[in-house]
Amino acid sequence: MNREFRLYNTLTKKVEPLSLIEPGHLRFYSCGPTVYSYAHIGNFRSFLTADLILRTAQALGWKTTYVTNITDVGHLTNDDTIDASGEDRMASALQSSAGERFANVWDLSRHYSAALQSDWQTLNLLEPDVRPRATEHIREQIQTIEHLLSCGAAYQTSSGVYFSVESFADYGKLSGNKAAESLELAVRDVVVDPEKKDPRDFALWKKDADHLMQWHSPWGWGFPGWHIECSVMAQAYLGDEIDLHAGGEDLIFPHHECEIAQSEALTGRPFSRHWAHTRFLQVEGQKMSKRLGNFLTVKDLVHERGVPPLAVRLALISGQYRKPFNFTFATLRDSERHVKRFQEAFQLAKEAHDGGAEGTSTITETLKNRRQAVLNALLDDLNTPAAIAQALGGVRTILQSRNQLGVHAYSFMNQVSDLLGIVHRNTGPQNQELTMALGIGRPEGNTPENDPHQDSRIEELIQARTVAREARDFAAADKIRDELLKMNIVIEDSAGGTSWHKKSNI
Numbered sequence: 001m002n003r004e005f006r007l008y009n010t011l012t013k014k015v016e017p018l019s020l021i022e023p024g025h026l027r028f029y030s031c032g033p034t035v036y037s038y039a040h041i042g043n044f045r046s047f048l049t050a051d052l053i054l055r056t057a058q059a060l061g062w063k064t065t066y067v068t069n070i071t072d073v074g075h076l077t078n079d080d081t082i083d084a085s086g087e088d089r090m091a092s093a094l095q096s097s098a099g100e101r102f103a104n105v106w107d108l109s110r111h112y113s114a115a116l117q118s119d120w121q122t123l124n125l126l127e128p129d130v131r132p133r134a135t136e137h138i139r140e141q142i143q144t145i146e147h148l149l150s151c152g153a154a155y156q157t158s159s160g161v162y163f164s165v166e167s168f169a170d171y172g173k174l175s176g177n178k179a180a181e182s183l184e185l186a187v188r189d190v191v192v193d194p195e196k197k198d199p200r201d202f203a204l205w206k207k208d209a210d211h212l213m214q215w216h217s218p219w220g221w222g223f224p225g226w227h228i229e230c231s232v233m234a235q236a237y238l239g240d241e242i243d244l245h246a247g248g249e250d251l252i253f254p255h256h257e258c259e260i261a262q263s264e265a266l267t268g269r270p271f272s273r274h275w276a277h278t279r280f281l282q283v284e285g286q287k288m289s290k291r292l293g294n295f296l297t298v299k300d301l302v303h304e305r306g307v308p309p310l311a312v313r314l315a316l317i318s319g320q321y322r323k324p325f326n327f328t329f330a331t332l333r334d335s336e337r338h339v340k341r342f343q344e345a346f347q348l349a350k351e352a353h354d355g356g357a358e359g360t361s362t363i364t365e366t367l368k369n370r371r372q373a374v375l376n377a378l379l380d381d382l383n384t385p386a387a388i389a390q391a392l393g394g395v396r397t398i399l400q401s402r403n404q405l406g407v408h409a410y411s412f413m414n415q416v417s418d419l420l421g422i423v424h425r426n427t428g429p430q431n432q433e434l435t436m437a438l439g440i441g442r443p444e445g446n447t448p449e450n451d452p453h454q455d456s457r458i459e460e461l462i463q464a465r466t467v468a469r470e471a472r473d474f475a476a477a478d479k480i481r482d483e484l485l486k487m488n489i490v491i492e493d494s495a496g497g498t499s500w501h502k503k504s505n506i
């Protein structure tokens with residue numbers, strides 16, 4: 001039986017078995033969004049790749065520790081070039097017309113974080129073990145920058161602290177971007193700090209006493225660079241060496257290249273063994289852009305166009321993650337039809353199971369093979385089109401064999417649901433982003449009682465519930481209310497909005 005989980009590794013440019021540092025335990029970091037606007041479906045395609053990797057690993061019986069962050073400071077408008085410049089995306093979003101409704105940048109961050117978590121649940125993604133925020137790890141980032149300075153991998157100028165690319169011989173090993181000339185080309189349109197020693201050097205800390213989000217550091221007031229955030233959060237929750245790091249293909253350079261340089265300069269050890277990157281998504285054959293009016297979010301599709309959430313999920317995973325993907329409304333309609341068939345088959349299988357039917361051995365055998373084929377397809381570099389085709393084959397068998405179904409049909413449907421997440425929504429206790437949002441799982445072990453951020457997290461959960469209610473997703477809204485109740489927080493809705501108080505212990 002095939003038990004190797006083979007994935008393309010951007011670092012080695014080969015499809016190879018995931019080899020884990022600790023056998024049976026996947027330590028996995030996936031870059032989350034910058035919460036300056038609603039995440040679009042291209043972002044979610046990348047989050048879904050991570051979700052499928054997680055589900056496949058769990059089907060192999062592996063333990064998983066999955067961290068995906070929220071970037072809420074430091075990601076600049078020109079951060080896709082090496083000499084990150086421009087404005088902080090959060091600050092410029094606040095100054096845009098869409099930002100006018102927010103009182104301040106923290107309010108904006110809370111709103112889009114809540115929307116992200118609501119979309120995450122809508123598309124039935126597994127919750128991470130931890131969803132850290134960059135702004136909650138400023139102290140560790142400052143400490144890391146101090147270490148990089150003391151080991152000669154970084155230096156200070158009047159505008160900030162920079163990583164010295166020359167000090168790290170392996171720079172470029174992920175993206176292949178090594179030559180100073182091509183990097184200079186990449187930065188020609190942006191303002192370059194003339195005090196930088198090498199055009200390739202990138203900012204770890206930006207000095208800016210006027211910035212909307214600023215912290216005090218040994219180098220004065222300012223804020224961290226985007227790349228250092230992920231190095232620090234990955235290390236904080238997963239250790240110096242991790243098994244797998246993932247993100248969209250646009251993150252290969254400079255973001256992930258810079259993460260490798262920082263982390264490896266710091267520890268002297270390989271940062272991540274495997275790197276998985278999801279290719280871009282187009283909509284109806286065109287690049288998604290606000291200007292073309294084809295910029296789609298989960299909210300647009302589910303809440304405005306009324307597409308069933310699981311159909312959006314199925315459409316987004318219908319193309320293999322490593323191939324460019326053309327999202328079309330025809331695919332969406334097919335996916336809607338397929339999800340209906342999955343649900344019909346689930347219902348039939350459940351009835352057979354509830355009625356205690358044995359099922360014929362031929363059907364049992366067919367479905368066993370199909371289930372194995374679904375898993376094998378995922379183990380083969382997440383071949384989702386093949387996995388979905390095998391799952392649909394099993395569904396066809398179930399729909400055509402109503403009277404011959406037994407307990408195996410039900411377990412087939414549940415296993416397919418666990419693997420692909422397209423049959424029914426996750427249930428059970430794994431609403432971990434909620435516990436995470438309340439500070440559980442952080443290395444310092446903050447408890448809700450002594451956590452100074454608790455109030456803002458409660459507000460964030462209440463906002464997530466408001467977003468869910470506005471979207472008429474009452475199941476999600478109720479889940480959040482129950483979760484708050486478990487934390488002894490009672491909420492009350494009134495015409496003026498939602499208020500909360502702590503339940504008295506008496």
Ligand SMILES: [Zn+2]
Nearest residue numbers: 031032230255
């Ligand atoms: Zn990142």
